[in-house]
Amino acid sequence: ITNAIDDRNVLRFHVDYFKPDKSDIVGDMVKKSAIVKAILTKHRAATNECRFNALFSTGSIKDAIEYYHLFKVAQANKMAEDRQYEPLNIACVFSPPAEGNRDIMQIQEDLPQEQQDNKQDPDQKKAALTDIIKDYNEQFGTTHSVNEFDAYYQDVQQRIKNQQYSNKDYAHKNKIDITIVVDMLLTGFDSKYLNTLYVDKNLKYHGLVQAF
Numbered sequence: 001i002t003n004a005i006d007d008r009n010v011l012r013f014h015v016d017y018f019k020p021d022k023s024d025i026v027g028d029m030v031k032k033s034a035i036v037k038a039i040l041t042k043h044r045a046a047t048n049e050c051r052f053n054a055l056f057s058t059g060s061i062k063d064a065i066e067y068y069h070l071f072k073v074a075q076a077n078k079m080a081e082d083r084q085y086e087p088l089n090i091a092c093v094f095s096p097p098a099e100g101n102r103d104i105m106q107i108q109e110d111l112p113q114e115q116q117d118n119k120q121d122p123d124q125k126k127a128a129l130t131d132i133i134k135d136y137n138e139q140f141g142t143t144h145s146v147n148e149f150d151a152y153y154q155d156v157q158q159r160i161k162n163q164q165y166s167n168k169d170y171a172h173k174n175k176i177d178i179t180i181v182v183d184m185l186l187t188g189f190d191s192k193y194l195n196t197l198y199v200d201k202n203l204k205y206h207g208l209v210q211a212f
Contacts, residue, residue, distance in 0.1 A: 001209065011195060013212060016042075032063075032200075036070045039198055040078070043088060043177065046196045050088075050172070051165040054196035056180045057211065061094050061117040063200065064180050065128045068092040071178075072135075088177035089139060092132045093156050093184055096146050097122035103150060111183035140174065157185070163193030186211040 004010040024034035044050060058064045068090065075087040095111055097118040098104040108115040118125055130146045137144055140159070144152035156179060164170040178198070179185065187210040203211055 001212075032066060033070055033074070035200060036067065036074050039178070040071075040074060040088070043196075047177070048195075050175075050177055051163075052193050052195035053160055053163045053176055053191075054178045054198060055185055055194065056178050056198040057186060057201055057203070058180060058182055059113075059201035061114060061125055061182055064092055064094055064182050065125070065132075067180055067200075068132060071180075086172070089172070089175055090178050090180065091136060091156055091159075091176045092180040093153055094125075094129065094182045095184070096126050096129050096149055107150075110187075114183050117182070153184070157189065157191075160185075160194055161191045163191070 001010065005012055018030070018035060018038050020030045020034055024031050039056070043054065047054060056067065058067055071088075071090045075085075075090075078085045079087060095104055095108050095114045095118065098108060098115075099122075108118075126146060133144050133146055133152055136142065136152070136156075140155075142152075142155060144155060146152075156176065159174065159176045160179060162170060163175055182201075186207070197211065199211075
């Protein structure tokens, strides 16, 4: 990693820790809504006014779904308060319940958290992913479905890689600003336009290094 940074093949690391106010804490947990608010506040500066994009790594599929909806609500409120507010494009990708699908089962071999999560309330998670893909289709004019998950997954990856500046060359409406993930895209994926990783999960050892 040191050599890669020195050779300018990898960005230097800069780590910020979110410091919540007391009102943002319930018991031992920080409110997810407070984390969403902090990300929306920091994102444009972190990505040089959206010249780059970000991943948001969450601890479970349930967390990913909850964060996705919190972003929708927070940005809807911002647009209601300020007509000039330009919302960030938020995507979310996690594997659906395999249901005997060999392709999904093969994908999940490298996604231990998602594989485990999909064993609980699989219908609920599939329905949530279906709604997320529906939003994606409306945003980007695509026709993906949960039954052809790989095509959706590939499209998300390509949009992250296509984050070109300026918007005159590649309009913002075509871009993904933040992609919410659980296990996906944290290893084995590379994009020169991806410069920020938001983390709300315990990354350890080689998983932490690979994600960075």
